[in-house]
Amino acid sequence: xxxxxxxxxxxxxxxxxxxxxxxxxxxxxxxxxxxxxxxxxxxxxxxxxxxxxxxxxxxxxxxxxxxxxxxxxxxxxxxxxxxxxxxxxxxxxxxxxxxxxxxxxxxxxxxxxxxxxxxx
Numbered sequence: 001x002x003x004x005x006x007x008x009x010x011x012x013x014x015x016x017x018x019x020x021x022x023x024x025x026x027x028x029x030x031x032x033x034x035x036x037x038x039x040x041x042x043x044x045x046x047x048x049x050x051x052x053x054x055x056x057x058x059x060x061x062x063x064x065x066x067x068x069x070x071x072x073x074x075x076x077x078x079x080x081x082x083x084x085x086x087x088x089x090x091x092x093x094x095x096x097x098x099x100x101x102x103x104x105x106x107x108x109x110x111x112x113x114x115x116x117x118x119x120x
Contacts, residue, residue, distance in 0.1 A: 003107065003114040010111065012036065015073060017051040023117055027104065030055055030087065032073040037087045038115050039076065040102035044092075048080035050101065058084055058093060076101070 006020050012031040019028045019041050026041035028051030043050040057072035075093070076085045084093040090101040105116040 002117055004117060005112055006038075006115050007113045008111055009036070009108055009113055012113070015055050017053075017055055017076070019049075019051050022115060025117070026051075027115065029106075029113060030076070036106045036108060036113055038104040038106050039087065039090075040104070042102070043078040043080065043083065044099040044101060045078065045083050045096075046080060048078050050076060050078045050085070053077045053079040055087075 004022050006022055007029060012018055012029055015030070015032050017028040017030045019026055028039050028041045030037045032055070039051065041049050041051045054077045056075055056077065057069055058075045060068040060070040062068040071086065074086055074088055076087055085091065085101045086093065087103070090103045091097065092099045107114040
């Protein structure tokens, strides 16, 4: 395990991706509901800076003429083509199972945010 100090927790705004350079990688941190997500700032579809997209929920499958919104604070939408990704798994909601975001384990200790870059 290789932990890197990236930021202080109070530098992050709720539900607003913030990008940092960590060991030569562009990585976005997103704080939401007391949790911090870390994602490589590259969309696996076409390489867009995915952390410039929006962090929100999405429309869920529902009956005709019914609109059900869900998965709040889990979905990162790429700014280039609108692909949506679940930050709990990195998987796209677009049906391309082999396209996943690279996510990193996060440790928050004494108000500081650390990432484990592993072998990436």
